Amino acid sequence: MRVLWMKKEDLREFLESSKQFGELWGPVQKGEVYVYDKIDDFSRLILEPKRTLLPVKKLIHPPEFNILRYEGETYKTELENIPRRVVYGVPPCDIHGLLILDDLFRRYYPDPYYITRRERTAILGVSFCTPTEGCLCKSMGTDVVQEGFDLFFSDLKDFYLVWVGSSLGDDMVKVRPDLFNNNITRKHLDKFMECKKERDEKFTKSIDMTVIPDIMELSYDSPVWEEIGERCLECGACTMVCPTCNCYNVVDEPSISGFTGERRRYWDCCIFTEYSLVAGGDNFRATRADRLKLWYTHKLKSFGYSGKPACVGCGRCIDTCPVDINVLSVVRGLLGGKEKEGKS
Amino acid sequence: MGKKKIGIYSFSGCSGEQLVILECGAELFNLCDLTEIKSFPMAQSNNEYTLLDIGLLEGSITTERQKRELKEIRSHAKILVAMGICACFGGIQSMKLGEGGWKKRFQKVYGDEDKLFKTMKPLESKPCNAFVKIDYYIPGCPIDKKQFLHSITHVLNGSSPYLYQFSVCTECKWKENDCLLLRGLPCLGPLTRGGCGAACLCYNIPCVGCWGPAEVLNVPSEYRLLIEKGYTTEEIQRKFRKFGGAPMVECLKKIMKQSNYSATKAPRLKGGI
Numbered sequence: 001m002r003v004l005w006m007k008k009e010d011l012r013e014f015l016e017s018s019k020q021f022g023e024l025w026g027p028v029q030k031g032e033v034y035v036y037d038k039i040d041d042f043s044r045l046i047l048e049p050k051r052t053l054l055p056v057k058k059l060i061h062p063p064e065f066n067i068l069r070y071e072g073e074t075y076k077t078e079l080e081n082i083p084r085r086v087v088y089g090v091p092p093c094d095i096h097g098l099l100i101l102d103d104l105f106r107r108y109y110p111d112p113y114y115i116t117r118r119e120r121t122a123i124l125g126v127s128f129c130t131p132t133e134g135c136l137c138k139s140m141g142t143d144v145v146q147e148g149f150d151l152f153f154s155d156l157k158d159f160y161l162v163w164v165g166s167s168l169g170d171d172m173v174k175v176r177p178d179l180f181n182n183n184i185t186r187k188h189l190d191k192f193m194e195c196k197k198e199r200d201e202k203f204t205k206s207i208d209m210t211v212i213p214d215i216m217e218l219s220y221d222s223p224v225w226e227e228i229g230e231r232c233l234e235c236g237a238c239t240m241v242c243p244t245c246n247c248y249n250v251v252d253e254p255s256i257s258g259f260t261g262e263r264r265r266y267w268d269c270c271i272f273t274e275y276s277l278v279a280g281g282d283n284f285r286a287t288r289a290d291r292l293k294l295w296y297t298h299k300l301k302s303f304g305y306s307g308k309p310a311c312v313g314c315g316r317c318i319d320t321c322p323v324d325i326n327v328l329s330v331v332r333g334l335l336g337g338k339e340k341e342g343k344s
Numbered sequence: 345m346g347k348k349k350i351g352i353y354s355f356s357g358c359s360g361e362q363l364v365i366l367e368c369g370a371e372l373f374n375l376c377d378l379t380e381i382k383s384f385p386m387a388q389s390n391n392e393y394t395l396l397d398i399g400l401l402e403g404s405i406t407t408e409r410q411k412r413e414l415k416e417i418r419s420h421a422k423i424l425v426a427m428g429i430c431a432c433f434g435g436i437q438s439m440k441l442g443e444g445g446w447k448k449r450f451q452k453v454y455g456d457e458d459k460l461f462k463t464m465k466p467l468e469s470k471p472c473n474a475f476v477k478i479d480y481y482i483p484g485c486p487i488d489k490k491q492f493l494h495s496i497t498h499v500l501n502g503s504s505p506y507l508y509q510f511s512v513c514t515e516c517k518w519k520e521n522d523c524l525l526l527r528g529l530p531c532l533g534p535l536t537r538g539g540c541g542a543a544c545l546c547y548n549i550p551c552v553g554c555w556g557p558a559e560v561l562n563v564p565s566e567y568r569l570l571i572e573k574g575y576t577t578e579e580i581q582r583k584f585r586k587f588g589g590a591p592m593v594e595c596l597k598k599i600m601k602q603s604n605y606s607a608t609k610a611p612r613l614k615g616g617i
């Protein structure tokens with residue numbers, strides 16, 4: 001991977017130049033939260049990485065959209081309308097989230113809607129973030145990232161180290177080669193190590209992932225599932241905000257004449273009663289406890305073909321659940337309340 | 345195949361559903377082309393009780409006469425659809441349902457029943473399904489145009505409408521709103537049917553539940569949560585009942601039967617969480 005460095009003050013100019021590769025998107029403040037939004041007014045863009053309410057998946061696997069429109073016997077997909085975008089400000093955990101979705105939607109179940117959006121979206125990652133309450137990337141091994149982005153900016157206070165992750169990233173650099181410097185010296189490396197160390201010391205919460213997958217295996221009959229099942233409001237919020245939740249529903253919306261119509265796709269959630277309901281009225285996971293157990297099995301034990309836990313430690317479920325059900329509280333419960341809140 | 349006959353009938357409510365239907369634009373003309381509309385009080389004269397393929401109802405039942413009319417419509421209609429929360433659950437006028445004391449409240453507002461309401465014979469407000477079988481429900485206050493068109497299209501074509509079953513929170517997250525419940529405000533999003541597009545939440549206004557109780561709801565958990573956040577049982581019950589109608593009355597009855605729900609702290613299992 002090519003690594004360059006760039007002066008802090010040159011970022012804005014670089015991002016302006018990257019607009020020729022697509023609409024510029026990045027985190028902005030909305031009330032008390034951060035969201036990815038289209039950047040027309042540069043002063044709104046937040047340069048440090050932030051935990052946005054929805055992860056970057058919202059731009060690649062949108063909450064709701066039309067797959068196609070039909071008229072009589074012909075139909076037209078909406079693929080060609082997908083815009084090119086350059087998304088700045090994506091933290092490492094979110095990129096890891098994308099890698100897990102890539103596995104699913106690019107490798108095992110090629111999904112043209114996901115693939116097209118992914119290909120038309122340049123991902124510009126940023127670290128080092130200052131870990132906030134609930135950041136668990138260090139525990140999950142998702143605090144660093146080697147792939148899945150086009151460019152990655154390590155914020156080392158006085159300058160950025162810029163990792164070029166794809167040929168598109170390389171093309172973006174080539175538009176303003178004057179802003180980048182490829183002379184990486186000892187000084188840069190030292191600064192990198194210093195910032196990483198400083199960041200690592202700021203984590204306040206941790207989960208010991210060397211044991212949790214096994215603890216999950218051993219906790220099939222734990223009373224924790226009943227307990228959280230009784231408390232869960234079945235609101236779906238945790239699922240919407242999780243970077244690695246990917247389920248969706250597809251519904252046809254015919255017009256009254258029946259001649260035209262559209263096919264909609266929107267996020268679904270395995271915690272909903274309806275999710276595991278099948279024709280004939282049987283429900284494979286009839287209790288909320290069972291459904292939550294599935295959710296947490298995917299996040300903390302194994303998910304998909306990789307067989308690895310799908311939690312990327314973004315901390316969103318901790319921020320989101322109104323009744324305090326999240327990876328931390330579940331782990332604490334499974335460990336009998338002994339899990340200490342502390343440094344890793 | 346002849347045109348399908350449909351009829352819209354209005355009971356006690358604000359007639360918001362008819363207004364939404366009138367605002368359906370081009371799709372309304374398509375509906376008129378494809379069907380024979382036998383009743384639509386807001387849009388036409390000469391409305392009749394007659395044989396119908398689809399009967400669409402709005403409003404709750406508050407008089408003996410409405411009850412009779414409803415039963416007559418049912419006997420004539422192959423399919424009955426309740427529209428809006430008054431018809432579906434009882435609406436705001438059913439807020440006190442099951443609490444008793446209806447006669448007294450009535451008298452206080454209207455005076456002596458015998459002298460005033462001989463022909464109509466007032467009843468305590470109830471949803472349509474308290475008296476007849478309802479085939480499909482389109483919740484909302486008022487209903488949403490898209491959900492109405494979706495439902496009528498499916499029913500006309502002999503299939504079942506499929507509306508969101510999840511609660512308001514799901515759409516609230518799609519719109520990336522900061523959670524008001526977490527900030528301590530009494531948001532009823534988790535108990536309320538989705539479909540409104542989280543309209544109020546997008547303006548930072550807590551959900552009051554106007555789309556009616558969700559298909560699946562965990563009333564005890566939100567009840568307990570609001571107690572923990574410092575609301576009194578009276579405040580909570582009033583909020584839950586405002587738009588919750590008959591289904592909420594049932595849920596609250598169950599909760600009150602369990603011991604000590606008014607206790608300030610809910611018991612939690614050992615084990616840490």
Ligand code: SF4
Nearest residue numbers: 242311312314315317
């Ligand atoms: S389970 Fe929670 S912390 Fe883990 S990735 Fe999902 S939202 Fe983030």
Ligand code: SF4
Nearest residue numbers: 232233235236238321
């Ligand atoms: S956010 Fe909490 S209450 Fe809502 S579905 Fe998830 S676990 Fe249940």
Ligand code: SF4
Nearest residue numbers: 513516523524531533
């Ligand atoms: S603000 Fe209300 S509707 Fe939105 S997520 Fe929170 S509880 Fe649900």
